[in-house]
Amino acid sequence: AARRVPGLALGLTTKSTLVTRDLDLLLEIAGHSRLWVNLSIITLDAGLTRRLEPRAPRPDLRVRAMETLARAGIATRLFIMPILPGLTDGDETLRPLLEAAHGAGCGEARWNVLFLRSGTREVFLKLIADEFPRLTDRYRALYARSAYVPRAYWYLVERLIVAHARAVGLALLESTGLLEHALPGLGAVPEAQRRALELLPARPPAALVWALLL
Numbered sequence: 001a002a003r004r005v006p007g008l009a010l011g012l013t014t015k016s017t018l019v020t021r022d023l024d025l026l027l028e029i030a031g032h033s034r035l036w037v038n039l040s041i042i043t044l045d046a047g048l049t050r051r052l053e054p055r056a057p058r059p060d061l062r063v064r065a066m067e068t069l070a071r072a073g074i075a076t077r078l079f080i081m082p083i084l085p086g087l088t089d090g091d092e093t094l095r096p097l098l099e100a101a102h103g104a105g106c107g108e109a110r111w112n113v114l115f116l117r118s119g120t121r122e123v124f125l126k127l128i129a130d131e132f133p134r135l136t137d138r139y140r141a142l143y144a145r146s147a148y149v150p151r152a153y154w155y156l157v158e159r160l161i162v163a164h165a166r167a168v169g170l171a172l173l174e175s176t177g178l179l180e181h182a183l184p185g186l187g188a189v190p191e192a193q194r195r196a197l198e199l200l201p202a203r204p205p206a207a208l209v210w211a212l213l214l
Helices: 017-030 046-052 061-074 091-103 122-131 131-141 151-168 191-198 206-211
Strands: 009-014 034-040 075-083 108-113
Touching: 017 034, 017 061, 017 151, 034 061, 034 108, 061 075, 061 091, 075 091, 075 151, 091 151, 108 151, 108 206, 122 131
Parallel strands: 009 034, 034 075, 075 108
Antiparallel strands: none
16 A cells, blocks of 8 residues: 555564565655665674574574665664663673664664563563573562663663764664653652763663662
8 A cells, every 4th residue: 555655654663584575665665755664683693682583584684684775775774672681781782783783774773671561571581581590580670660671770771872873873763762751650760860870981881780770
C-alpha cells in the first residue's frame, strides 16, 4: 500500500539482513515518501549476540545491510535497543557500535535501556540466570521495584552514549526512555545526587555505573 500512497512518513525496524532484498521497493517508496530503515543492533560481539539473539543475523551482517541501504540512498538509523546493564552498556560496546554505524553511512542513532514488564520479565530473568548467572542478583535488584531502571543509572548511561555519539559524529535521536515520560512513578533523581552526577566525567567508569544499581 505504501507504494501507492505518496507523502507518508514510514519507519521500518528490523534485525534481518533480508531487508536489502526489497531495495528496489524501498527506493520506490522513498521517492515519494519519507522513509527510514532502522537496524536493531545492540552489540558487535558475535558471541554475545548468539547468546542473546540466537535467531538473528550476525551483527556485522546487519552493519553490512545498513551500508548497502545507505549507499543506495535509503535513510538508515541504528537502534541500540535495549541496552543491557552489565552486558552492553560499556565503552567497549557502545563506541565501536556507533563507529561502525557511522562508517556504514547511518544518519542517526536511537537508544533505550532494557525495561521488563510482566511476562517479559520472567522470561528475560531466566535467560540471565541461565546464560549470565553472575548478573542474576544484580538484575533482580535493579528491577526489584519497577519495570524500569533507576533514574540515576539511566542518566549515567545517557551520559556515556551521548559522549560517544558526539565523538563519533553520529546524530543521536531523543531517547524513547526520557526520564520525564518513560520512567513513571519513580520520582526525580534527588537534587544532591544529580549535582554529584554532573561532576562526573562524560564517560564515568563502568564500575561506577554498576555501583548505582544496588
